[in-house]
Amino acid sequence: MKTVIFYNGRIIDPANTDTPHRDEIRVADGKILSADGDAPTDALRYDLGGKWITPGLIDMHVHLREPGAEYKETIASGTAAAAAGGFTAVACMPNTAPVNDCASVTRHILELARGCRARVYPVGSISARSEGKALADYGEMKEAGAVALSDDGLPVLDSQLMRRALEYSASYDMRVISHSEESSLSRNGCMNEGETSTLLGLKGIPAAAEAIMVFREIALAELTGVAVHIAHVSTAASLNLIREAKRRGVGVTAETAPHYFSLTDEAVLGYNSNAKMNPPLRGTVDREAIKEALADGTLDAIATDHAPHSDLEKEVEFSLAANGIIGLQTALPLTLELVRQGTITAEMMVKLLSSTPAAILGVAGGSLKVGSPADITVIDPEKCYRFTRDGILSKSANSPFLDWQLQGKAVLTMMGGRITHSELSPDIS
Amino acid sequence: MDTEYAFRHRHILGIDQFSEADIYHILQTAGSFKEISNRTIKKVPILRGKTIINLFFEPSTRTRLSFEIAAKRMSADTFNISASTSSATKGETLIDTARNLQAMNPDIVVMRHAYSGSPHLLTKHIDASIINAGDGTHQHPSQGLLDMLTVLEHKGKIQGLKIAIIGDIAHSRVARSDILGFTKLGATVHVAGPATFIPPGIDKLGATVCRTTKEAVEDADVVMALRIQRERQNDPLIPSLREYANFFGINRKLLENARKDTLIMHPGPINRGVEMNPDVADGPQSVILDQVTNGVAVRMALLYLILGGEKNSTDGK
Numbered sequence: 047m048k049t050v051i052f053y054n055g056r057i058i059d060p061a062n063t064d065t066p067h068r069d070e071i072r073v074a075d076g077k078i079l080s081a082d083g084d085a086p087t088d089a090l091r092y093d094l095g096g097k098w099i100t101p102g103l104i105d106m107h108v109h110l111r112e113p114g115a116e117y118k119e120t121i122a123s124g125t126a127a128a129a130a131g132g133f134t135a136v137a138c139m140p141n142t143a144p145v146n147d148c149a150s151v152t153r154h155i156l157e158l159a160r161g162c163r164a165r166v167y168p169v170g171s172i173s174a175r176s177e178g179k180a181l182a183d184y185g186e187m188k189e190a191g192a193v194a195l196s197d198d199g200l201p202v203l204d205s206q207l208m209r210r211a212l213e214y215s216a217s218y219d220m221r222v223i224s225h226s227e228e229s230s231l232s233r234n235g236c237m238n239e240g241e242t243s244t245l246l247g248l249k250g251i252p253a254a255a256e257a258i259m260v261f262r263e264i265a266l267a268e269l270t271g272v273a274v275h276i277a278h279v280s281t282a283a284s285l286n287l288i289r290e291a292k293r294r295g296v297g298v299t300a301e302t303a304p305h306y307f308s309l310t311d312e313a314v315l316g317y318n319s320n321a322k323m324n325p326p327l328r329g330t331v332d333r334e335a336i337k338e339a340l341a342d343g344t345l346d347a348i349a350t351d352h353a354p355h356s357d358l359e360k361e362v363e364f365s366l367a368a369n370g371i372i373g374l375q376t377a378l379p380l381t382l383e384l385v386r387q388g389t390i391t392a393e394m395m396v397k398l399l400s401s402t403p404a405a406i407l408g409v410a411g412g413s414l415k416v417g418s419p420a421d422i423t424v425i426d427p428e429k430c431y432r433f434t435r436d437g438i439l440s441k442s443a444n445s446p447f448l449d450w451q452l453q454g455k456a457v458l459t460m461m462g463g464r465i466t467h468s469e470l471s472p473d474i475s
Numbered sequence: 476m477d478t479e480y481a482f483r484h485r486h487i488l489g490i491d492q493f494s495e496a497d498i499y500h501i502l503q504t505a506g507s508f509k510e511i512s513n514r515t516i517k518k519v520p521i522l523r524g525k526t527i528i529n530l531f532f533e534p535s536t537r538t539r540l541s542f543e544i545a546a547k548r549m550s551a552d553t554f555n556i557s558a559s560t561s562s563a564t565k566g567e568t569l570i571d572t573a574r575n576l577q578a579m580n581p582d583i584v585v586m587r588h589a590y591s592g593s594p595h596l597l598t599k600h601i602d603a604s605i606i607n608a609g610d611g612t613h614q615h616p617s618q619g620l621l622d623m624l625t626v627l628e629h630k631g632k633i634q635g636l637k638i639a640i641i642g643d644i645a646h647s648r649v650a651r652s653d654i655l656g657f658t659k660l661g662a663t664v665h666v667a668g669p670a671t672f673i674p675p676g677i678d679k680l681g682a683t684v685c686r687t688t689k690e691a692v693e694d695a696d697v698v699m700a701l702r703i704q705r706e707r708q709n710d711p712l713i714p715s716l717r718e719y720a721n722f723f724g725i726n727r728k729l730l731e732n733a734r735k736d737t738l739i740m741h742p743g744p745i746n747r748g749v750e751m752n753p754d755v756a757d758g759p760q761s762v763i764l765d766q767v768t769n770g771v772a773v774r775m776a777l778l779y780l781i782l783g784g785e786k787n788s789t790d791g792k
């Protein structure tokens with residue numbers, strides 16, 4: 047395999063304090079090399095012309111739908127979309143059919159992921175069949191390759207079970223990821239509760255439905271001394287609780303999704319089911335609070351909650367439409383918008399989309415440290431384009447950002463030294 | 476009316492799609508059609524050869540009959556379909572239903588459905604015009620318009636009036652259409668009910684939220700009650716109908732606070748003795764049956780305007 051050299055780019059590698067690169071990134075045999083010394087004369091050289099080069103992006107929250115709903119997405123199509131969006135790794139949630147609650151399903155997922163265009167990190171379920179009644183077999187799933195635990199899509203309503211999940215998971219060093227929702231408050235709800243739900247006559251989900259459960263998870267993390275991760279935070283109320291808990295030293299981390307800082311519940315107007323997800327899009331105050339929390343470190347990660355659905359689930363009455371939107375190919379441009387607005391720096395963006403998710407999941411990647419796997423994303427922050435149905439590599443096109451004019455794109459993605467997506471050509475030697 | 480005015484709506488989904496001029500044009504057209512219903516031969520050929528389907532996914536007596544009479548008095552051919560909303564879960568989707576109807580080439584589909592926004596979905600899959608005859612807890616635009624026509628007839632104006640609406644605002648499609656319509660025409664709409672019935676942000680739609688029914692009906696020109704249900708979808712809203720009647724029901728004593736000539740309205744069907752006492756519903760100020768009469772006229776106007784208005788009326792001669 048030829049050595050690959052990326053030069054003349056802006057290296058953004060905030061987590062790598064050991065072996066900072068100055069001028070170029072050199073790759074061979076699937077690993078990042080030191081740029082000291084002469085490069086082989088036959089190396090493939092990429093002139094990045096000022097584009098950004100970062101550790102491969104890691105999406106810690108996706109739904110790949112396989113096994114069970116291959117008509118919506120497969121591991122192959124989902125990872126292709128990931129690569130095109132600049133991601134080199136994704137953590138897939140266990141709400142498949144069957145639920146990933148045992149080693150055999152975990153192994154099956156990893157077999158299907160072999161040869162795909164992104165690393166796949168299975169997340170096992172917290173409870174058997176995600177029914178919220180009994181613990182799943184964490185140890186066996188860990189051995190098979192699962193990296194974390196979640197009943198995502200459903201809240202764990204039984205507090206004792208959640209407590210035991212935190213305690214028991216600690217033996218295997220697997221982070222428990224909470225889908226925080228008090229479902230007696232959100233029951234039958236299909237969008238954020240507020241002025242827009244009143245106008246549309248749709249049953250609302252109040253912010254308190256999320257915050258109540260976030261508070262419980264914090265209390266349980268404190269009780270057990272085991273860190274918990276809060277998925278897809280959407281409200282200011284939850285962020286205040288997380289911020290205060292972190293200040294007290296409680297082990298809590300949290301992610302949000304690009305739609306929560308890019309849209310408000312007004313996107314639902316016209317009964318747009320591509321703006322329906324759970325938790326729902328919130329109001330302006332919440333959206334601004336998400337940005338503030340990304341800036342001040344209350345939020346640790348940006349994850350897409352990529353949730354493919356076909357027209358069968360989406361082209362129906364709004365109240366009956368499935369929750370969720372795809373996000374792998376829009377996360378980067380939407381996050382770059384925050385960089386352009388000055389909300390976060392490019393370095394913070396790389397931490398949110400790569401280094402911190404790697405640390406929370408305990409997986410490789412997140413830095414361009416010499417010797418680490420060559421998971422690399424090259425970003426053209428200037429590139430402007432229209433996000434259209436034709437450009438979607440996912441099997442589903444349920445995105446509220448369809449036909450948006452976007453700025454910023456992954457123009458080359460490399461996973462373990464293999465180019466998984468490229469719009470760049472090497473120099474002609 | 477401005478001679479330049481043209482009615483430019485293909486579908487009727489909600490009152491918020493209308494300008495003030497649109498609403499007055501509809502009311503004026505409806506007013507001019509009322510006379511037809513008083514003739515010995517209650518039929519004009521204006522919509523001869525037009526096909527109108529009443530697609531009702533929810534039970535309805537009054538609204539469906541009103542649309543059917545309106546269509547028949549204008550010589551349209553009408554067909555009623557009572558579909559079960561549960562058919563969605565049994566396999567046939569709303570879009571399949573729409574496509575099947577489209578294959579029979581109707582001119583208008585009048586639709587009632589249990590879920591908000593369903594008529595909006597239908598418009599994307601069918602060429603016919605859609606009239607929303609009530610969608611979930613969203614809107615019931617023809618009801619809003621007939622309420623406005625009734626008030627206009629009795630008060631001579633709408634601008635500057637105080638309209639009080641008492642009851643379950645949160646789950647009422649009539650309340651939303653009335654709030655948006657009356658405020659667009661310059662009236663103020665005051666709402667009251669137990670807080671479980673007052674949805675968040677209703678003030679942003681133009682309503683003034685009152686703490687008590689007394690405050691809402693004080694000097695009101697119109698007092699309207701909404702039909703009450705105790706519980707919806709496992710959501711406890713009020714403890715009992717008796718307690719509701721005691722504290723929020725419309726009775727003579729409460730009406731002492733309203734104007735002497737206040738109009739009493741109700742979209743029906745009434746729970747007598749719950750949201751409204753019989754002596755109020757049947758009293759001299761009640762215009763509840765005028766609402767029903769005006770419903771036919773308003774629906775005639777909507778069918779007529781949607782199908783091209785003045786242009787078509789000459790074809791029918």
